[in-house]
Amino acid sequence: MKRWTKAVFATSLGFLATAPACTSRARVDLSIDAASPFLAPGETGAMTLRVGNRGRDPAHGAEVTVVTPFFVNFARPVPPDCQLRYENPDPFLPEVLICQLNGTIAPGEEQSLAVPVTLAPGGPPGRNSGTVLVLPAAGSRDTETALSDNQTQASVLRLRQAGEAPPVGNPVGIYLAGDELPISVGSHSVTTLTVGNAGPNATSVPVRVIYRTPFFTNIDADTPLPAGCKMQLTDTAPNVPEIVECAVPADLKAGEEQRIRIPLALVADGPTGRQLGWGLAASSAPADADPFAGDNVHSIGVLMLTGPSASSLGPDTKGASLAGPPVRWTAEAPPVPSNGVDLAVSSDNVTVTPGSTASASFRVINRGNVATRAPARLAVVTPFYANAEREGLPPDCKVVVSNPQPNIPEVVECSIPAGVAPGQTVSLDLPLEVLPGGPVGLGAGAMFVAAGQGDVELSMLDNASRFSVQRSASPIEPLKDGVDLWVSNDQPVIGLNQPRSVTLRYGNIGRLPTHASSELVYVTPFYVNVDRSAPLPGGCRVQAEHRDPLIPETVVCAIPAGLIPGEERQLTLPLSQVPGGPAGSLAGKVSFVPGAGDTEVYGHDNMHDVNVIVVGN
Numbered sequence: 001m002k003r004w005t006k007a008v009f010a011t012s013l014g015f016l017a018t019a020p021a022c023t024s025r026a027r028v029d030l031s032i033d034a035a036s037p038f039l040a041p042g043e044t045g046a047m048t049l050r051v052g053n054r055g056r057d058p059a060h061g062a063e064v065t066v067v068t069p070f071f072v073n074f075a076r077p078v079p080p081d082c083q084l085r086y087e088n089p090d091p092f093l094p095e096v097l098i099c100q101l102n103g104t105i106a107p108g109e110e111q112s113l114a115v116p117v118t119l120a121p122g123g124p125p126g127r128n129s130g131t132v133l134v135l136p137a138a139g140s141r142d143t144e145t146a147l148s149d150n151q152t153q154a155s156v157l158r159l160r161q162a163g164e165a166p167p168v169g170n171p172v173g174i175y176l177a178g179d180e181l182p183i184s185v186g187s188h189s190v191t192t193l194t195v196g197n198a199g200p201n202a203t204s205v206p207v208r209v210i211y212r213t214p215f216f217t218n219i220d221a222d223t224p225l226p227a228g229c230k231m232q233l234t235d236t237a238p239n240v241p242e243i244v245e246c247a248v249p250a251d252l253k254a255g256e257e258q259r260i261r262i263p264l265a266l267v268a269d270g271p272t273g274r275q276l277g278w279g280l281a282a283s284s285a286p287a288d289a290d291p292f293a294g295d296n297v298h299s300i301g302v303l304m305l306t307g308p309s310a311s312s313l314g315p316d317t318k319g320a321s322l323a324g325p326p327v328r329w330t331a332e333a334p335p336v337p338s339n340g341v342d343l344a345v346s347s348d349n350v351t352v353t354p355g356s357t358a359s360a361s362f363r364v365i366n367r368g369n370v371a372t373r374a375p376a377r378l379a380v381v382t383p384f385y386a387n388a389e390r391e392g393l394p395p396d397c398k399v400v401v402s403n404p405q406p407n408i409p410e411v412v413e414c415s416i417p418a419g420v421a422p423g424q425t426v427s428l429d430l431p432l433e434v435l436p437g438g439p440v441g442l443g444a445g446a447m448f449v450a451a452g453q454g455d456v457e458l459s460m461l462d463n464a465s466r467f468s469v470q471r472s473a474s475p476i477e478p479l480k481d482g483v484d485l486w487v488s489n490d491q492p493v494i495g496l497n498q499p500r501s502v503t504l505r506y507g508n509i510g511r512l513p514t515h516a517s518s519e520l521v522y523v524t525p526f527y528v529n530v531d532r533s534a535p536l537p538g539g540c541r542v543q544a545e546h547r548d549p550l551i552p553e554t555v556v557c558a559i560p561a562g563l564i565p566g567e568e569r570q571l572t573l574p575l576s577q578v579p580g581g582p583a584g585s586l587a588g589k590v591s592f593v594p595g596a597g598d599t600e601v602y603g604h605d606n607m608h609d610v611n612v613i614v615v616g617n
Helices: 006-013
Strands: 024-029 029-035 042-051 059-067 072-074 082-086 098-104 110-119 126-136 140-144 152-158 174-177 182-184 188-197 207-212 217-219 229-233 243-248 255-267 272-276 278-283 298-299 302-305 341-348 350-352 357-366 374-380 387-390 396-400 411-416 425-434 439-449 464-471 485-487 493-495 499-508 518-523 529-530 540-544 554-559 568-577 584-593 609-617
Touching: 024 059, 042 059, 042 098, 042 126, 042 152, 059 110, 072 207, 098 110, 110 152, 110 568, 126 140, 126 278, 152 341, 152 464, 174 278, 182 255, 188 207, 188 229, 188 278, 217 554, 272 278, 298 493, 298 584, 298 609, 302 425, 302 554, 341 464, 350 357, 357 374, 357 439, 357 464, 357 568, 411 425, 411 464, 439 584, 439 609, 464 584, 485 584, 485 609, 493 499, 493 568, 499 518, 499 584, 499 609
Parallel strands: 024 140, 182 302, 350 464, 493 609
Antiparallel strands: 029 042, 042 110, 059 098, 059 126, 072 110, 082 098, 126 152, 174 188, 188 255, 207 243, 207 278, 217 255, 229 243, 272 302, 278 298, 341 357, 357 425, 374 411, 374 439, 387 425, 396 411, 439 464, 485 499, 499 568, 518 554, 518 584, 529 568, 540 554, 584 609
16 A cells, blocks of 8 residues: 655645646546444444545546544454554554555446444444545546545444443543634644533543544644643544544542643645544543443544635634533433333435435434334434425425525424334435535534433433535636635533533635625534523524424524634624433534625635533433
């Protein structure tokens, strides 16, 4: 396998190289999506990856990087033409595999790759994600024309085993949050990891904290790591992440937090927009028992910016933590019923061309020990620039939040009939109309399955998940003159009866100021509402108000004209937790788009997920 270097990377991508492209270069547009398996601890299943080419010319092979989720290892032997770039049996650390697709991929065609993985014991129930990336084959003369659809999440859904008891030991409530801050070419940034203990007891052993960088981003070698941190994987190739591990000493008391600042630097020009890194915080030994482990793992990425004003971002952008006061809960974990249903939901990622319709497949499984006696509810929040196709909806599905605006998602609710037996999976296909005008690349939706009235849910940690719609199209050259809006966020940690705010940072790195009012839209996660006891910022209103915890609320903020190139602002929205939902990382959404008359030159950094970390529900 040829090692990726910066020179090889730039040459293979073509548009990043400084020399003019040769006429013999093939112009390809590779994309990738992934189907995720349901697994119980100790089980092995396959991540099925699909690599497509939507470019002008055939692709002469491709190179795929697969990074496992935490608590997941590659099953041995690895597939032919694949090589482990980083292997480690420690379940806390991801593994990295690089595979070669050697055949020709014609325009409009796909190749599949099945990668076997094994789920290790000890991880939190629910969705746990790694990432995959496809690039032109090293050494080929193919030119990748658009990086925006070359990576996606590759998830494993950990199923709770029937009769699985909560952990026994010193009860603690470890959680992890992080700021997702902008970074631009030639600049450095800092991601601030917040490690907290919601109690009820102090930790008796150290907490292990793992951070895995996004693709195209490295740990900044010119800046010392914080005390207690060390590199686990150092690799300067753009298509390989780096991994750093830190230790929080024992005796982190209930209600306390520690912050760890990890320095970052770009490896090479990557795709604009939110790039996915991942973090984990967990007890280093079973002496401490964390019953709400769903808030230990989630995505902590960076927002890659391009544009003439990207380098003028102020110092506050580069590492100031926006975390609020720590949260604390004092009640012991509720007892787990011995009999009940245990519903989980997953979906395959979808690749589609804007302006067309695609079908997203959802699977609901019952891992409990009794059948469902009442219909379950499945709520699906569409990605931005995707609406539910009304004519093709399944008979038991309906649109409960309808909105023609592409920057405001819709919500579909489906009824899953009673009688889903233990181990049974129910599948349904939801047609989505992918609207024109949005950015090419990955768009994320969200889904939640809730047991019906009278059914006892054994664990809600695997009831929420996300799905991706990969918008793939022939690349369009970015405009030079116009506005280039971006938005980023902190990751608030919220507890029951402890309202918290989400802080959204936004700015303009284009050549021109905004001449019209722009619109910033925030969509709450499931089981999180806008806090009615606190005022909204000026210009903001709740457009879609819902008390039902399975239907998110939508806040729309009008940002006045006059956002000049290089300017950055922020606003804070108050949130409150709805009782009865899961602990863990729940995904809301944010978008920031210009008003009529302003031209957005590059929309990839305008919309993404916003995680809220829920502890001790």
